[in-house]
Amino acid sequence: MIEIRNVSKTYYPDKSTPIPALKNVNLMLDHGEFVAIVGASGSGKSTLLNTLGGLDKPDSGEVFINETPMSTFNDHQYSDYRKDNVGFVFQHFHLIPHLTVLENVELALAMSSYEKKEAHQKCVQALQEVGLEKAIHQKANELSGGQQQRVAIARALVKSPNIILADEPTGALDSQTSQEIIDLLKRISKQGRLVVVVTHDEAVAEQASRIVRVKDGEIIEDRKQNKQDSVQMEITEEPSRKRSFQLKSAFRLSYHRIKEKRWRYFLVSIGISMGICGFLLALAFGSGIDNYIQYSSDKVIDSKKLDFKKEQDYMVSSDYYELKKNEHIKLVQPEYELSARIEKKPDIISYDVKPLHKEKNRNEYALPKVLYGQLPKDEEHGIALSEGTAKKLLKEGGKLEELIGKEITIKFLSMDEITSYPSRWDTQKLKISAITEQSFIGKEYSYIPYDFHTEVVKRSRFIGKDSEITTNNYEVYVDDKSSIESVVNQFKQSYTITTPENVLKELTKTFKNIQLAITGVSMLILLISSIMVGIILYISVLERRKEIGLFKAIGGRNREVRWIFFSEAILLGGMASINGTVLGIVVQVILNRALEAKIHFELLHIDVLTVLLTIGFGIVINVLACMIPANQAAKLNPIQLLKQD
Numbered sequence: 001m002i003e004i005r006n007v008s009k010t011y012y013p014d015k016s017t018p019i020p021a022l023k024n025v026n027l028m029l030d031h032g033e034f035v036a037i038v039g040a041s042g043s044g045k046s047t048l049l050n051t052l053g054g055l056d057k058p059d060s061g062e063v064f065i066n067e068t069p070m071s072t073f074n075d076h077q078y079s080d081y082r083k084d085n086v087g088f089v090f091q092h093f094h095l096i097p098h099l100t101v102l103e104n105v106e107l108a109l110a111m112s113s114y115e116k117k118e119a120h121q122k123c124v125q126a127l128q129e130v131g132l133e134k135a136i137h138q139k140a141n142e143l144s145g146g147q148q149q150r151v152a153i154a155r156a157l158v159k160s161p162n163i164i165l166a167d168e169p170t171g172a173l174d175s176q177t178s179q180e181i182i183d184l185l186k187r188i189s190k191q192g193r194l195v196v197v198v199t200h201d202e203a204v205a206e207q208a209s210r211i212v213r214v215k216d217g218e219i220i221e222d223r224k225q226n227k228q229d230s231v232q233m234e235i236t237e238e239p240s241r242k243r244s245f246q247l248k249s250a251f252r253l254s255y256h257r258i259k260e261k262r263w264r265y266f267l268v269s270i271g272i273s274m275g276i277c278g279f280l281l282a283l284a285f286g287s288g289i290d291n292y293i294q295y296s297s298d299k300v301i302d303s304k305k306l307d308f309k310k311e312q313d314y315m316v317s318s319d320y321y322e323l324k325k326n327e328h329i330k331l332v333q334p335e336y337e338l339s340a341r342i343e344k345k346p347d348i349i350s351y352d353v354k355p356l357h358k359e360k361n362r363n364e365y366a367l368p369k370v371l372y373g374q375l376p377k378d379e380e381h382g383i384a385l386s387e388g389t390a391k392k393l394l395k396e397g398g399k400l401e402e403l404i405g406k407e408i409t410i411k412f413l414s415m416d417e418i419t420s421y422p423s424r425w426d427t428q429k430l431k432i433s434a435i436t437e438q439s440f441i442g443k444e445y446s447y448i449p450y451d452f453h454t455e456v457v458k459r460s461r462f463i464g465k466d467s468e469i470t471t472n473n474y475e476v477y478v479d480d481k482s483s484i485e486s487v488v489n490q491f492k493q494s495y496t497i498t499t500p501e502n503v504l505k506e507l508t509k510t511f512k513n514i515q516l517a518i519t520g521v522s523m524l525i526l527l528i529s530s531i532m533v534g535i536i537l538y539i540s541v542l543e544r545r546k547e548i549g550l551f552k553a554i555g556g557r558n559r560e561v562r563w564i565f566f567s568e569a570i571l572l573g574g575m576a577s578i579n580g581t582v583l584g585i586v587v588q589v590i591l592n593r594a595l596e597a598k599i600h601f602e603l604l605h606i607d608v609l610t611v612l613l614t615i616g617f618g619i620v621i622n623v624l625a626c627m628i629p630a631n632q633a634a635k636l637n638p639i640q641l642l643k644q645d
């Protein structure tokens with residue numbers, strides 16, 4: 001069944017001094033044998049056992065498995081050989097302490113395509129065989145040494161391998177328990193399996209059907225005994241199971257590990273949660289910007305309005321007529337603002353005043369949104385105060401609507417026409433006709449009727465009623481948004497033109513900068529957290545060496561070993577991202593509520609897609625952070641890993 005022909009193996013621990021572990025070893029082993037490999041420490045027993053188990057490869061010579069030379073195996077075939085043919089039993093059991101007895105045994109089937117029910121049945125059967133069917137739900141670390149070794153034997157048996165390899169299986173047990181384990185292994189060999197036991201203990205060796213004595217890497221004795229024991233039943237060989245990795249096993253291991261080291265993982269997850277929360281808010285803010293753009297396009301910015309500016313000169317009548325000649329231009333008005341103040345002792349309320357469109361144009365172009373009252377008519381001496389200014393006027397406990405109809409004294413600032421220096425205050429009594437919505441960003445304006453505004457400007461500049469007001473800014477209104485491009489193209493040589501799009505860009509600049517800052521900070525936090533995750537998982541690789549070794553010994557491939565760590569990263573990332581997302585949603589609700597009265601659109605908007613995207617992003621970052629430690633784990637040598645105590 002297994003033949004070892006002229007096998008030699010030399011180790012070079014410090015690269016120069018060779019340590020020969022096996023020298024020209026020849027051995028043939030068959031079904032149903034119970035072989036004891038004995039010898040002094042360092043004689044090469046474990047190396048021989050590991051070579052039989054496909055964990056170690058010889059330097060020269062050949063190992064044949066049912067006449068197939070192992071040297072033809074690639075790494076995957078070695079793993080498959082361990083998965084289907086070999087069950088390992090170790091001196092220190094190598095059970096996962098926080099898993100139950102059943103879960104420990106199930107682990108051996110993690111690489112095979114068994115149905116859940118079938119797998120369960122096989123595990124229970126294996127545990128019955130070792131006499132532990134009553135303890136299946138007990139935690140492995142609650143068992144005695146002998147019981148733990150029985151679980152380890154059940155784990156080796158559950159795949160129905162035809163070879164059981166046991167390295168000092170009684171080394172950590174008292175003599176009575178040792179005898180029970182040896183009896184168990186003997187029984188297993190009588191089922192027709194090959195059982196190879198490495199032992200120091202001559203009393204154990206004497207019970208084997210064959211003793212192979214090793215000294216300095218050579219077989220010095222190969223003796224068959226207890227002939228009656230070699231009478232055996234034929235095992236019904238199971239066909240090899242298709243490889244199918246049960247991700248569930250990797251996740252179960254990682255879940256238990258995270259539970260065990262919860263404080264460590266909790267601290268690391270705070271960083272990820274904060275970063276993810278920031279990331280979510282940045283996305284939510286992005287939707288807020290879209291809302292703001294929508295709001296501004298509807299309410300703040302007139303989509304048909306262009307601002308024309310002459311850089312050097314004042315605009316004159318010829319400019320005006322030139323503009324009016326364009327068929328798309330419907331209205332041209334000079335643009336100027338007035339500075340005004342209301343004296344409410346001891347305070348002075350200062351604000352700027354713009355003209356309202358004439359009534360005939362009000363249906364065509366954007367108007368400030370009225371909260372209370374009505375916009376003043378053309379001939380009225382009324383003012384539409386902005387919400388912010390109106391609030392300053394209110395007496396404590398007063399309501400905004402109570403201001404409507406009240407008369408107030410407003411002082412408009414007059415300028416010296418030549419020097420442009422403010423020279424005196426022009427006092428007017430005006431009725432408060434309306435209160436308009438406060439704009440969230442940009443300047444607040446109050447409005448007075450167009451002609452009245454022109455009159456105040458002329459008076460403030462000391463010019464006659466029939467004179468033109470000099471300005472270098474014109475408001476130009478077109479018939480439709482679609483005409484803007486052609487108008488701009490025609491006049492861009494002579495004027496600096498600001499389109500509604502430019503205005504919007506300017507208005508959203510602050511938002512974009514805030515969003516950029518939040519994104520930047522959250523990315524920085526995520527970068528630092530992912531480095532921390534990488535470090536934590538690197539520590540995890542060091543601490544989970546036994547699990548990695550075990551996974552490889554039961555036939556796990558490198559890819560599957562990586563999954564032990566990916567599952568850890570996914571669980572950690574998933575939990576931290578969910579926490580971060582919940583935190584983000586809480587911040588969103590609080591901020592939106594707090595700003596509800598001040599702004600008229602949703603500043604932060606989170607939808608299901610954003611939530612899923614954020615959680616996915618958090619998980620991806622964690623998986624990326626775990627790449628290096630996971631690859632490192634996959635490359636580790638199982639023999640070294642299993643040797644550590």
Ligand SMILES: Nc1ncnc2c1ncn2[C@@H]1O[C@H](COP(=O)(O)OP(=O)(O)OP(=O)(O)O)[C@@H](O)[C@H]1O
Binds near residue numbers: 013019021041042
């Ligand atoms: N990975 C390794 N690197 C370097 N030397 C090694 C390695 N594995 C084994 N050796 C050396 O090879 C020799 C045989 O080791 P092996 O573990 O097979 O002996 P053993 O008989 O099983 O010993 P023990 O009973 O103490 O476990 C020893 O001298 C050991 O130091």
